[in-house]
Amino acid sequence: MNPDFIKTICPYCGVGCGLVLKVEDGKVVGTYPDKEHPVSRGTLCIKGWSAHQFVHHADRLKTPLVKRGDTFEKISWDDAIALAVEKLQSTAARYGGDAIGGLSSAKCTNEENYLFQKMIRMAFKTNNVDHCARLCHxxxxxxxxxxxxxxxxxxxxxxxxxxxxxxxxxxxxxxxxxxxxxxxxxxxxxxxxxxxxxxxxxxxxxxxxxxxxxxxxxxxxxxxxxxxxxxxxxxxxxxxxxxxxxxxxxxxxxxxxxxxxxxxxxxxxxxxxxxxxxxxxxxxxxxxxxxxxxxxxxxxxxxxxxxxxxxxxxxxxxxxxxxxxxxLRGQNNVQGACDMGALPNVYPGYQSVSVPAVKEKFEKAWGRELSAKPGLTVTEMIGSAGKDIRALYIMAENPALSDPDVNHVLESLTKLDFLIVQDIFLTETAKFADLVLPAVCFAEKTGTYTNTERRFQLLRKAVEPPGEAKGDFEIICLLANALGLDFPYKHPGEVMEEIAKLVPEYGGIRFDRLEKAGLQWPCPDLKHEGTRFLHDVQFTRGKGLFIVPAYTPPFETPDGEYPYWLSTGRMFAHYHTGTMTRRSAFLSREMEGAYAEMHPEDAIKAGIREGDRIRITSRRGSIVTAARITKRVARGSVFAPFHFTEARANILTNPVLDPISKIPEFKACAARIEKEPHEKHER
Amino acid sequence: MLEKVKEIARTVLAEKQADGVLGLMKGQWDIIQPHIFESPVEVDALVIEPKWLLAKMAMTVLRSSREGYRLAVVVRGCDERALTELVKRNQIEKERLVTIGIACTAEQAQACICDRPYPQKLDCGDAVAGVDPFSIESVKELLAGDGPARMEKWANILKRCIKCYGCRNSCPICVCVPCKLEDQVWVETGVIPAEVLSYHLIRAFHLSDTCVACGACQEACPVNIPLMALQLSMREMLRETYGYDAGLDPERNSPILYDLCKEPAAGQALPDWVNSLRKDDES
CATH class of the missing domain: 3.40.228.10 (Dimethylsulfoxide Reductase, domain 2)
Structure with a gap:
């Protein structure tokens, strides 16, 4: 069998580079840059070059799993869907639809995000749908x-x-x-x-x-x-x-x-x-x-x-x-997940749920009564787990690593009556689930991602999913239909046509128009070539508005007890919670384990040397990681990437929220650093 | 010219000179990507633009295909030179390889600052004159100045490196396993930029006698590092010192590997400007 070469889009960041996957005997064996891609033009970063490496990893989820006691057992898809429906419906019946929450995913396609929010909104008459854009943009x-x-x-x-x-x-x-x-x-x-x-x-x-x-x-x-x-x-x-x-x-x-x-x-x-x-x-x-x-x-x-x-x-x-x-948008499809209305206050195309005419439009199109009350955000849903939120359906998100004050997140997850996690690996979050649904990755699905420059781009399926894993698209349709909705979709292209009818800015988006180079929204009709820059003659809102920026200093500042500024972020070889990159051989070779950066002068004072084990403590908790001594950070500051499960930087971060957008303050909190005693080795 | 390439490709398949032809395919919606054509009918979709090096792909295809599988490859001058080097280094069995040589356009030669924009076995198109890279202003500027000035210039350029490994990955003749650039002794992991001496110069030296001046490394660099200026002067030195051009003569082995006793006087074998990229304390 000769290899096939399949053009598709990178699953990592919001740049949305073009990949050529090399497929041999049903396996993706290599990644090449796409010479013709309008953005990346034949170049890739280290993650892009390694995009195929996690696809066939042995850890991939292959069957639905149900938790019995402390362990997971395999169950059939029929039983899994039936269980999900029973739990979600009984929760909604007992506590009301607003007791159900859904976390959609910036890793999934536009069509999947559209269907996810549509299902949550229709089936439970709630707007409790959000995703990790809450934590970034x-x-x-x-x-x-x-x-x-x-x-x-x-x-x-x-x-x-x-x-x-x-x-x-x-x-x-x-x-x-x-x-x-x-x-x-x-x-x-x-x-x-x-x-x-x-x-x-x-x-x-x-x-x-x-x-x-x-x-x-x-x-x-x-x-x-x-x-x-x-x-x-x-x-x-x-x-x-x-x-x-x-x-x-x-x-x-x-x-x-x-x-x-x-x-x-x-x-x-x-x-x-x-x-x-x-x-x-x-x-x-x-x-x-x-x-x-x-x-x-x-x-x-x-x-x-x-x-x-x-x-x-x-x-x-x-x-x-x-x-x-x-x-610069973070996730491959965080722009799209927002565009598709995976947000608690808006339908697809940023149309407000609390405007009666908009609600009516969607009620008419979808054929169900919808809620006018804006839903809860990611951080609010996690925060009210076990109280307002009784059952949570998480599609391809990993709050156990990505959300602030992780210890509190983990505690919240245990308080839920029922947790469904749909993902490609058994993530730190999935371990808390009552039901785990095995989904498929970028190389195994068709659909669209929207990159940071508003460009709808087409994903092309290169290989079949492992075991019994199903596409998120198919899982949502199965579940929605079992919940009594009518989701007759056979192909994501049909969903895009439905979206185009409901959102004027995406009116001209069709799968067959995206094949060559994608299209940048707004693209209102089938003749429109897409939009290179916005606010040309007038602003989208008419006139542009100057808003007085209300300054508030960081909530927590260094003091005697916690003398360092802590900030978190990413490093070049890993991506977010590391679910994919840490299972990619070349990337984990580049950076195997957790570390935190501190300034040489601070290190000298604390008697810490390169590579020493250090304990970083904030008011929320503490982690043990390896010191990297560098002048990249300022004196009195420490930087910890949040990719690493063994030293979750988000255990330390402050869950205080921006009052308007509800984003947590990941970039500034107070911490202290101590040298950990050497581990004893007996000879 | 395209029609002629297709004609040859069809003949190669029809006469079973090869089991497949590796080239570019313009598929549905005009998407262009590499493809292995296995029947003469399929060849209708073959195209030859844009420049897309296929030598390394050819090597991996031959490695994983069945025994005796013969592959024809549509090659430009640089692709042919790369395949020649891969054969010389026992990465490809000569008997399993057929080439369909095409000439590059003058514009392409200019874009690649290529001094030999055509293959030795030219099947289609007319060879155009090459470009002397050292007559190009941007190259001259990169190589100009005294040691410290060059050091500063190149350190500034190379500190943009984001360590994507694209230069290595895309290089048609970078095939060592294990790769020196993955050895932590030489290249520190987990930080960018990659070190000038131990990443970029190891790479440049490692390829000094194999680089076929295809430009794939530079084309794959997301941060526009002019890697060809580095590579071309390494190549030029071998040409001046030994009259050796990698990829041209399938029978002649690398002088660095085989002509040690004929090595010229010390200092001459290394381009002076590369030498200048040493750290101060070593000079």
Whole structure:
């Protein structure tokens, strides 16, 4: 048998690179970059090159499992579906539909997310459906939605290469979105100024013209100081503000309280530096603002997003090529999961559940009465487990590693009457499940992902799933039909047609139009070629809106007992909770176990050497990990990647939430570090 | 030219010169991807653009195919040179390989700064003149300056490396198992960028006598590191010193492996500018 080559899309981050999978005897044996892909153009990062390695791993779930006592037993699909239906229906009957919650998945396709939220909303008349966007870009969805009318990246990835100035705030794109980093370097090679704002000296910062190493959580002071200077110098775009914006007077008045001197003091940056950077951005013909978790994962995450948008709009750097605001989305399909309405307050296409006309439209289309009450978020569902939420259905999410204050998450999971987890491996979360449903991975399914530049892209099935595992698409249909709904779908393409009818922006999306290079929404009709950048003639919301960014410092700050700033994040060889990357040989070779970064001076003081076992403790709990001594982190700071189950960084993180978007403050809490005694070895 | 390639491919299959033809296929919705054509009818969908190196794929296909399976490959000049090197290094059995050689366009040669944009066995198209890489401004600039200046320039370029291993993975003749770049003695794991000396220079030296100047490494680099400038000057040194061009003569072995006693005077074998990338304390 000769190998087949199947083009598909990478399952890791939101860049959405093109892969060519090499398939031999029904197994994916290799990954090559797709030379023709519009974004990645024949390049991949280390994770992309290794994308096939976990697919046929021995740990893959192959049959449904039910928990009896402390162990799992295999059961048939018929019994599994019957059990799920019985438990969900009896819970809903006893406590009401709002006692059911569903966590959809940014790893799954658009069609699966659409069906998942449709099933939860129809079957239980609740809006308790959410997904991990809550933990990454919820502030973007809300914040950019308020300022521009669309919570999505305004421009295309390729636009970055043409920018004259690129401001990168709180993004380690070199490790987390490497292919986008390439576009930024292209701009730098053409003479663009690259300015990086980050408390850590990341690889991005190392390669930038200017690195502003701000104090943790002081993004708003910095941006306000920049804006104040821009206005003082008359560098703002008056015509743009006059023609296209509202709320300028309020912002201008507010900025009176942020002279550069105050900003400088707050963020620990010299005044001249703030002025210089403000002018670099404001004077550039085309300036781009790139941001990521460093902006969003704060208790003032939404306000941080407001501040970034304010800066861009103040300078008229939105609504044209090579400029704009670039939130870099984390998961391969987190954009799509949001677009498809896997959120507690909106239906697909960000149509609000509490607007009566919208609710009626969906009731008519779906043929069921729906709830007008916005549902609970991820963090709220987990928090109220055993109380308001009695049964939880988790599709391909791993809150036991990804959510803040993990010890509390684990305790919450045990309080549920019934937990269903649908995944490809027995994740840390699945171990708590009463029922485990074996699903399929990216190489085994057809459907669409939407990348960070709003591009719908087609996944192509390369191989058959292991054992009795079924596609998430098929499982949802089975379950929905058993719950008494009519889900007659045979192919994801049919679902996309239904979505296109309900969401005007996706009206022109059809599977056969996505084959070659995908389509960027908005794409309202079948003739439309997709949209390279948003807010062209007018903003999605009409006029752009300046919102005064309400600054709140991090909730927890270092003190005598917990003297270090702790922040969490990713490293280049692993992805999120490591379910896939830690089962990929080449990636676990690159980084086998957990570590935390600390500054050499701190290490010397504490008597800690490279590789020593250290205990990091916060008010929530403690982990033991290996010390990595590096000047990448500032003095008094410690950085822990959250990939590692043996030292879950999220045991430490603070579950305090941004009041608007409900994102937890992953990027700043207080911690202490102690050297662990050596393990004794007897000879 | 495309029609001629198809004609040859059909003949190769019809006359059983090979069991399959590895080339590019333009399938449904104009998607282009590598494919193994096994019947003359299928060949209608064969295309030759874009440049997509197939040598390494050919090697892996032959490794996993049944005994005696013969594969024809549509090759450009660089692909042919890579296959020649793979045969020389016992990675491919010569008897199982057929090539259908095609010439590159002048534009392609320019884009690749290729000095030999055609295969030795040219079946289709007319050979165009090559480009002297060392006459290109960007290459000259990368190699210009004294030691410290070059060191600074290259350190700045190479610190962009995100360690995707794409340069190694895409290289048609990087086939060592185990790979030196996976040896923790040389390359620290878990951090970026990869070290200049122990990653990039090991790679460059390791390929000095096999690099066929295909440019696959540079094309696969997500952060636009001009790896060809590094590689081409290694290649040039072997050409100057030994008159050796990897991939051209199937009968001639690498002078580094076989002509040690004829080695030139010390210092000459290494391009001076590469030498300059040493750490200060070693100079």
């Amino acid at each position: 919820a502030p973007t969805a809300v914040g950019m939605g308020q300022t521009t009318g669309s919570g999505a990246m305004t421009n295309s990835i390729s636009d970055l290469a043409g920018a004259e100035c690129i401001l990168i705030i709180g993004s380690n794109a070199a490790e987390s979105h490497p292919i986008i980093m390439g576009e930024i370097y292209k701009a730098a090679d053409r003479g663009a100024a690259v300015v990086v704002v980050d408390p850590r000296k990341t690889a991005v910062a190392e390669n930038a013209q200017v690195h502003l190493r701000i104090n943790p959580g002081t993004d708003i002071p910095l941006l306000c100081g920049m804006m104040r200077h821009i206005i003082d110098e008359g560098l703002h775009n008056e015509k743009f503000i006059h023609d296209r914006m509202e709320g300028f007077d309020e912002l201008k008045t507010f900025l009176r309280s942020w002279p550069v001197e105050r900003a400088a003091k707050e963020c620990g940056i010299a005044e001249e530096e703030i002025r210089r950077v403000a002018e670099m951005y404001a004077r550039a013909k085309d300036a781009a603002a790139v941001y990521c978790m460093g902006i969003t994962q704060h208790a003032c995450g939404t306000a941080n997003v407001h501040a970034v948008c304010d800066l861009a709009m103040l300078c008229g750097q939105i609504g044209k090529t090579f400029s704009g605001v670039y939130p």
